[in-house]
Amino acid sequence: MxxxxxxxxxxxxxxxxxxxxxxxxxxxxxxxxxxxxxxxxxxxxxxxxxxxxxxxxxxxxxxxxxxxxxVTRRYLDAMCTMGKVGMFCECARAGGGECGSTR
Missing domain, CATH: 1.10.260 (434 Repressor (Amino-terminal Domain))
Structure with a gap:
């Protein structure tokens, strides 16, 4: 390994x-x-x-x-993606892009 x-x-x-x-x-x-x-x-x-x-x-x-x-790997992969992006990201939900982005 x-x-x-x-x-x-x-x-x-x-x-x-x-x-x-x-x-x-x-x-x-x-x-x-x-x-x-x-x-x-x-x-x-x-x-x-x-x-x-x-x-x-x-x-x-x-x-x-x-x-x-x-659960399927696809489901877990989706959860990981949401965790990285920020599933509770107020910026993204308000249309301001992902938190931490350099926009």
Whole structure:
């Protein structure tokens, strides 16, 4: 890795890390089990990398229990652009160009 690589390449959060973190916290583990209807044996399969067969109908429940949502890169790119430009920029909204511009 180099410092020129995007942050997403340098440090990639994962569902695996989120699940492992939830399992380590008794309250979050209980939420995950309740949301999915799984028992402890399913979590053991997941962390031991045994075939667990997470079904599609459980994916939303897993993500919700982990407090994660799925968004597209396009959406995130748009949010980054708005953040750079200044989504609450009074200058731009008044027709004066972007804040910080050398107009």
């Amino acid at each position: 180099t410092m020129n690589e995007p942050i997403a390449v340098m440090r990639r959060p994962s569902i695996e890390a989120a699940i492992r973190s939830a399992i380590a916290d008794p309250r979050r583990k209980r939420q995950l089990l309740e949301a999915t209807g799984w028992d402890d044996s399913m979590l053991s399969k997941l962390v031991q990398e045994k075939p667990a067969g997470i079904t599609l109908d459980k994916l939303d429940a897993v993500l919700a229990a982990l407090d994660h949502v799925i």
